[in-house]
Amino acid sequence: MSNQAILRIGREISQIQQGTDLSLAVACQEADIRNVKALIVGPPGSPYEFGFFDFSIKFTEEYPASPPHVHATTTNGGRCRFNPNIYASGKVCFTWRGESGEQWSSAQGLESILISIQSLMSCNPYENEPGFENAKSPSDVKYMKNYVAKIRHESLRISVIQRLESILGIQSDGTVLPQNNGSCYDDDEDDGLSLDDERPAFEPFNDLYKLRFLWYYESYMLSIQEAQAKAKVGQQFESMPFESPGNTMEGKFNYPELRRRMGIIKGAIMAETTNWAVEGLNAKNKEAGIAVNLQRQHEQVVEDLRLRKHFTIDLGLEEGNPFVWTLTYFGRPMTHLDGGVFNIRISLSPRFPDEQPRVFVQTPLFHNRISKEGILCYFPKKLEDMKAHVEAIIEALEEESPPYDPRTTVNPEASKLFWGSADDKKKYNRMLRRSVQRSTE
Template identity: 25%
Template structure:
């Protein structure tokens, strides 16, 4: 994950906004970093912040669920009086139209962008409002986004269109993005970590499509795209990608072979990471945190820690001790650690593999975050499950529909973990 400092003033040029426009962009980007919108990520070129990449994650309960959709945003010299231009890059080279409003040539049809009829852009709009509007296009029934189809109740056509979008989301926006890192080069950690969190969902969707549609033909309702459903390569790729990403996460302390950094830079990063982690251990030893305890497995190599999260009081988790492994990067603290429960867990926000869906250590990492803060946040997560990350679908369903059974199961785990 690339972490950015607050954006500093950039000297305007003829193609960039004047100082007032640059300051406006800086403010909006810093706001998006400080108060992030769920499942929307931005990255700006620090030498020219008018060039912005945005990653929009397909919302759950839609055919786009968990897809990685990258947009290039360019802010002109008349911003904020005129809208930015936005181009969708996730199109499989111009072959897939993901929505009546998201064309295969990358065009994004929104009235505030001046590419569709309706309420026009005003200076009160922002980069955030543009991205939220794009995210809203990825709705449960995008069939109705087509003009004249708003009230059309053709259930077979709507279902067929959603199946087509699920297939292309898996093929292009998930597998294609993870296989070709250049497709989301500004967001590699975000994509890989979210992929691990949503892997079970991807597999369930792919398996369902294969059982119903494998070998059958499809035709996009709003473009000339047509073909035959072929899920086996997608399922194989999902499994292979998970294995490769997990292997990388379990070796974060080792510089990647294809690293472009010089050996001196790598050595410097390693030295700084070791110093920081040793300092973390000293702080935790002197000032224990209520969330739990943690220490390096090997004092001579502080990149792998064993931690224990204490079950929070006055909850079904009370009295339990839950083992956790923390793996830190050689680039620590500028890359987030990888956390995985080794104790058996039963929680909506913890995958079946034990990976916690916690923004703090997944996609919203801050280099100032301390290990003690991570322990406290994980304890709080046990206490208060989030509806944003139902990564364990079965447990999330139980928590919503029969909380007593959920709590009974958790109490048994806590008793076993005493």
């Protein structure tokens, strides 16, 4: 592969990583830029909604003259066909391999590949199968409905629940195995590993899965609640006309079980977050580099707030732990948070910034960016800079007219009102003001 092609691949990866599309993520190892891991978050409103779908992408020597090889890896071990064009084997069928005018062009790239795959994850994926796009008969309508139903169930079960259970070490009985997240500091002790020992697999999105799970937990539960009323426990999935042995989606509906497993996952992530503080104190006592770094960053942010006379923020550390920041925010005059007092907890991992902070608004606040359990959805400009995190937290709280993006829907009830009718928006504002007033009681 030419240096020019390698540079192009690097640019395409960086463009996605630095972009604002919350539904796409890509990563590769520096020594192997031709092999890329990609994540597509299922589109809102589709049966794939907020599912985590992984793909491996291998760029050929002929790129960009010829397309890379794309393989779907979210297939339940090769047993689940998630779409007429995404096979259980991992094969992905693209439109550019069809008729004249639809072939691959060197003007296309990594992002266009992912967008093409994402377009397959539609509200009615049944129509992606050639010959079925104009299906209108009563039997076809029935197939469409049943196909959507089983995709929704398996998106939750396989792409979300199984994925998180594997990452968190959750067993079938609900117990959680201890996780080895790697050392957060170098203690110069012999760890007993040799160069011949197997290195951990490259899993760049594990932290993203956990954080997004917390964001979308209420949406997952609402989806389960709505679908549960339409599918009996133990009811078999219906086979589609285009499915064949070894390339199908088989199974049974069991939404109560999915609900149970979702709760266990959430509990495991919250327990992991709590344990960060314990790990952090250990790192601080050993004067580990990450502890020193976060302590210094905290001091710098506090000093910056003092110099700017930013009296709406009071920043501290919980029991002197640099891995638990406490932020008290005083609502600024003439804003929708005017007069409110809000306590916020910022939990940091000993593996920061590889694992991003989890931010909890502890004071109840009805807000489209805050889940019912206080989890804040925000976007720092610099992942490694805690000053950028604090600024992004305040920006998320104060933003009064954010652009509509259902992928930031962490409070479905609040979001529905916020982006609803004029009357809905008035109701949202009343509920927000009421929670602001209660914050000082």
